[in-house]
Amino acid sequence: MSEAAAPTANVPPEQEPSTDFVVRLGVAQRAGGLAVPILTAVLAFLAGGIVVAATGHNPWTAYHGIWDGAGFNWLFNIPWDTNTIHNDAYNLSQTLLITTTLILTGLAVAFSFRCGLFNIGGQGQYLVGLIVANWIGCSFASWPTLPHVVLGIVAAAVAGAAWAGIAGFLKATTGAHEVISTIMLNWIAIWGGQYLFGQGGPLQNTYNPAAPESGTIAQSAHIPAFWGTSELQGLDYGFFVAIAALVVFWLILNRTTLGYEVRAVGFNAEAAAYGGINVRRKYIQAMAISGAFAGLAGALDMLGYLTQFGVLDIQASQIGFLGIAVALLGRNTAIGTGIAAFLFGGLLFGTTHGLNSNVFDPVLAGNLTSMIQGLVVLFVGADVFILYLWSARRKVRRQRAAEAVPT
Amino acid sequence: MSGEIVLELRGITKRYPGIVADDHVDFDLAAGEVHALLGENGAGKSTLMNILYGLTKPDEGEIVVKGKRVTFSSAKDAIEAGIGMVHQHFMLIPVMTVAENIVLGTEPTREHVLLDEAGAERSVRELSQQFGLAVDPTALVSSITVGQQQRVEILKALYRGAQILILDEPTAVLTPQEAGELFAIIRSLKEDGKSIIFISHKLNEVLEIADRVTVLRRGKRIDTVPGREATEETLARMMVGRDVLLRVDKKPASPGEVALKVEELRAVDDRHLEKVRGVSFTVRRGEIVAIAGVDGNGQTELIEALTGLRRAESGAIEVGGRPVLAPFTAKRMLDAGIGHIPEDRQRRGLVLEFNLAENVALHDYDKAPDSNWGWLFPAQLVRTAARLIREFDVRGGGPLTLARALSGGNQQKVVVAREVARNPVVLIAAQPTRGLDVGAIEYVHRRLVEERDSGHAILLVSLELDEVLSLADRILVMYEGQIVGEHAAGADEQQIGLEMLGGRKADAA
Numbered sequence: 001m002s003e004a005a006a007p008t009a010n011v012p013p014e015q016e017p018s019t020d021f022v023v024r025l026g027v028a029q030r031a032g033g034l035a036v037p038i039l040t041a042v043l044a045f046l047a048g049g050i051v052v053a054a055t056g057h058n059p060w061t062a063y064h065g066i067w068d069g070a071g072f073n074w075l076f077n078i079p080w081d082t083n084t085i086h087n088d089a090y091n092l093s094q095t096l097l098i099t100t101t102l103i104l105t106g107l108a109v110a111f112s113f114r115c116g117l118f119n120i121g122g123q124g125q126y127l128v129g130l131i132v133a134n135w136i137g138c139s140f141a142s143w144p145t146l147p148h149v150v151l152g153i154v155a156a157a158v159a160g161a162a163w164a165g166i167a168g169f170l171k172a173t174t175g176a177h178e179v180i181s182t183i184m185l186n187w188i189a190i191w192g193g194q195y196l197f198g199q200g201g202p203l204q205n206t207y208n209p210a211a212p213e214s215g216t217i218a219q220s221a222h223i224p225a226f227w228g229t230s231e232l233q234g235l236d237y238g239f240f241v242a243i244a245a246l247v248v249f250w251l252i253l254n255r256t257t258l259g260y261e262v263r264a265v266g267f268n269a270e271a272a273a274y275g276g277i278n279v280r281r282k283y284i285q286a287m288a289i290s291g292a293f294a295g296l297a298g299a300l301d302m303l304g305y306l307t308q309f310g311v312l313d314i315q316a317s318q319i320g321f322l323g324i325a326v327a328l329l330g331r332n333t334a335i336g337t338g339i340a341a342f343l344f345g346g347l348l349f350g351t352t353h354g355l356n357s358n359v360f361d362p363v364l365a366g367n368l369t370s371m372i373q374g375l376v377v378l379f380v381g382a383d384v385f386i387l388y389l390w391s392a393r394r395k396v397r398r399q400r401a402a403e404a405v406p407t
Numbered sequence: 408m409s410g411e412i413v414l415e416l417r418g419i420t421k422r423y424p425g426i427v428a429d430d431h432v433d434f435d436l437a438a439g440e441v442h443a444l445l446g447e448n449g450a451g452k453s454t455l456m457n458i459l460y461g462l463t464k465p466d467e468g469e470i471v472v473k474g475k476r477v478t479f480s481s482a483k484d485a486i487e488a489g490i491g492m493v494h495q496h497f498m499l500i501p502v503m504t505v506a507e508n509i510v511l512g513t514e515p516t517r518e519h520v521l522l523d524e525a526g527a528e529r530s531v532r533e534l535s536q537q538f539g540l541a542v543d544p545t546a547l548v549s550s551i552t553v554g555q556q557q558r559v560e561i562l563k564a565l566y567r568g569a570q571i572l573i574l575d576e577p578t579a580v581l582t583p584q585e586a587g588e589l590f591a592i593i594r595s596l597k598e599d600g601k602s603i604i605f606i607s608h609k610l611n612e613v614l615e616i617a618d619r620v621t622v623l624r625r626g627k628r629i630d631t632v633p634g635r636e637a638t639e640e641t642l643a644r645m646m647v648g649r650d651v652l653l654r655v656d657k658k659p660a661s662p663g664e665v666a667l668k669v670e671e672l673r674a675v676d677d678r679h680l681e682k683v684r685g686v687s688f689t690v691r692r693g694e695i696v697a698i699a700g701v702d703g704n705g706q707t708e709l710i711e712a713l714t715g716l717r718r719a720e721s722g723a724i725e726v727g728g729r730p731v732l733a734p735f736t737a738k739r740m741l742d743a744g745i746g747h748i749p750e751d752r753q754r755r756g757l758v759l760e761f762n763l764a765e766n767v768a769l770h771d772y773d774k775a776p777d778s779n780w781g782w783l784f785p786a787q788l789v790r791t792a793a794r795l796i797r798e799f800d801v802r803g804g805g806p807l808t809l810a811r812a813l814s815g816g817n818q819q820k821v822v823v824a825r826e827v828a829r830n831p832v833v834l835i836a837a838q839p840t841r842g843l844d845v846g847a848i849e850y851v852h853r854r855l856v857e858e859r860d861s862g863h864a865i866l867l868v869s870l871e872l873d874e875v876l877s878l879a880d881r882i883l884v885m886y887e888g889q890i891v892g893e894h895a896a897g898a899d900e901q902q903i904g905l906e907m908l909g910g911r912k913a914d915a916a
Contacts, residue, residue, distance in 0.1 A: 254783075254785070255782060255783055255785070256778075256781050256782055256783055257772055257773045257778045257781050257782070257783050258781060259783070260765070260768075260772050260783055261772075263761070264758050264761065264765075264769070267758045267759070267760040267761065268754075268757075268758045268759065268760075270754055270755050271754070271755050271756065271757060271758045271769070272758070273716060273737055274714075274716060274737065274747070274749060274755045274756065274769075275737075275769035275770055275772075276737045276738040276741045276769075276770055277737075278736075278738070
């Protein structure tokens with residue numbers, strides 16, 4: 001016994017717990033944490049500002065213009081004037097309208113991320129939800145508002161779930177990578193939508209055969225606005241559905257066995273299988289829930305303010321892809337996704353319709369948004385890189401220290 | 408072994424957190440010599456060779472090749488210094504031909520850009536004739552046998568100009584006939600002046616081929632002896648070290664009814680090779696049955712089949728007298744009453760990013776009181792974990808600590824706590840003390856014996872013969888996917904060792 005202990009006697013009996021900064025940051029990076037996403041956003045805005053300055057504009061003026069354009073200044077004009085006749089109140093209501101969609105497309109990416117899956121198909125699932133909501137909205141015109149809206153929302157969510165579920169099913173049964181299959185499903189949704197809404201398509205409008213556009217939803221399918229008026233694209237009750245979705249997302253992940261399983265698979269699929277979890281089934285379920293969030297986004301847009309959609313709109317739509325940046329910046333948590341969606345909502349509206357074109361050229365501003373979006377994705381990827389550099393630097397330092405010892 | 412010294416390792420030391428893999432190891436190699444490196448799993452052989460091949464950097468010590476001190480920062484440096492390594496697991500591209508695999512990285516070209524296929528085949532053919540390594544350069548790697556693949560690996564090293572060849576457990580994947588051919592190849596390489604480092608833990612092979620033998624134990628060089636003077640007994644003593652036997656204090660077993668009955672179980676590995684070939688055995692309540700064997704003889708696949716982590720091809724399993732219905736899924740085996748301390752606690756036993764409460768719930772999160780109708784009760788998880796942490800003396804954290812933050816020994820305690828607390832009919836412990844320090848090893852051993860004494864059936868699978876001998880009430884020896892021997896506690900170690908190496912089979916043939 002004493003002989004056995006001898007070779008390891010100079011080693012501390014218990015391995016040092018890894019309280020290493022990098023390890024902790026690595027965990028924070030995966031499971032939440034505040035510092036890294038804030039730094040990411042700040043860096044993205046700084047880099048954006050430098051580019052603005054390089055083009056000979058004043059970055060401060062530009063950002064101030066976007067800030068006002070997003071209606072963020074309203075929050076600081078106390079007492080609050082809720083009349084959307086006024087610019088700042090109207091801008092904020094529009095920012096929140098976009099936030100509604102971004103929360104849901106963000107959650108669509110975040111949920112599958114927590115299961116270790118990268119859902120690039122938010123755009124396709126969003127479109128499928130939007131198309132189904134349009135179809136339901138144009139039918140059942142005799143129904144009262146509440147059941148009609150609920151049916152539209154539920155059907156769109158189910159459609160989105162089924163669409164994403166295909167990718168989950170392919171992953172579970174054949175191992176097909178979800179990134180590839182969701183991208184392909186995006187294109188199927190885009191071309192399918194163009195056919196359905198296009199000339200001669202089954203869902204094309206009946207009043208103008210020359211216009212490749214969908215029909216307009218019945219009044220009964222319209223989600224009422226609570227801030228502003230429906231005619232001026234007011235903020236509708238769909239906003240609260242999105243807020244509720246954040247709560248549901250959190251509840252599923254943290255308070256249900258399904259969420260436990262999803263997180264276990266996301267962190268360590270092998271340990272999950274050892275725990276008795278059917279990993280393949282989780283892939284399908286997580287993708288389906290993701291798709292339901294995206295489908296819901298499509299329904300709220302269609303029934304909330306779009307009321308109809310054209311082939312050109314399908315080609316121009318990007319909101320599902322923006323969900324990726326939202327989820328990445330929000331670290332795949334409910335609260336983070338909510339905040340990131342608000343930020344991107346403001347950025348989107350504040351650089352386009354909300355922007356006073358005398359202050360800053362909207363064309364430049366729109367590019368600035370795309371750039372900041374790109375930089376966020378880049379920096380989110382980069383903080384993994386920063387972690388890597390950090391640990392590599394420590395390793396080199398340790399090696400140098402070892403080599404410095406004279407032999 | 409009259410040649411000059413071509414390679415010297417001086418005072419190589421490599422530390423990993425909590426363990427010294429190599430502790431001031433010296434090693435040298437002469438031209439035309441076969442120098443065997445012998446030691447148990449975890450003795451530091453692989454680390455030493457990875458250092459020599461530039462895959463790991465030593466914390467201390469130096470490498471001298473042909474009198475010149477060198478530092479390798481990658482395998483490329485080692486290859487340039489004339490060192491070649493044949494890994495235990497081959498690194499070949501199955502869809503390419505033998506010649507393509509061999510020239511990969513240093514392809515002969517025509518017009519600077521086109522692969523000179525004919526030239527490659529010609530040089531491979533010349534090389535294989537020179538050393539008597541018969542292999543068809545035009546054959547696809549996927550179509551040739553394992554023994555031939557190994558020759559391709561050796562040729563690859565020779566093609567890159569290796570003067571020193573490291574063979575890492577080369578016979579582990581070979582049939583006895585193939586092993587015989589390999590030895591012939593090694594002898595011809597020797598005659599050609601090449602030096603060979605032969606890594607193994609099979610004593611008879613080492614005695615057959617080695618000019619000198621260096622024995623490592625727990626990261627230290629015990630001794631270097633001429634192969635001619637060594638015997639299996641002397642080498643075994645150096646390798647294991649009699650005095651290090653961890654004797655476990657336990658009463659004789661009093662086996663009860665049959666808890667686990669396995670019949671004609673068959674399972675394949677990821678490459679669809681049959682690794683469990685008709686295994687039948689029983690484990691009774693109140694006894695520890697150990698499966699001894701050399702790594703890679705089907706133990707891993709057997710455990711995975713028993714725990715549902717690998718789908719069994721055929722066979723029957725009874726737990727607690729009741730047959731388990733096929734297919735044997737993980738869930739079904741858990742519910743039937745099988746507990747499992749897995750081989751790799753970090754990869755499989757724990758979700759490192761989960762806290763201890765969530766880890767403790769890994770099997771039963773979906774049952775009351777942890778959950779109800781799909782709703783999880785985190786407070787209940789925390790309560791259960793707090794109780795188990797106290798009972799099993801887990802140190803370094805509470806229920807909300809991430810599993811990652813615990814030391815290896817305490818991580819293993821969490822796994823043991825979870826499995827034991829489920830009160831399983833059969834507890835399968837796979838390498839339960841791997842990588843643990845002495846104190847934690849004792850703890851795990853004591854727990855297993857306590858579980859036995861409280862009437863549970865324990866199936867222990869271990870590569871450490873020490874552990875098997877000191878814990879088991881009954882020992883089954885597994886070789887090439889079959890149970891080849893059964894022994895009572897206190898059986899002759901020599902006989903078991905012989906069977907582990909397929910000795911009995913060889914005698915019969």
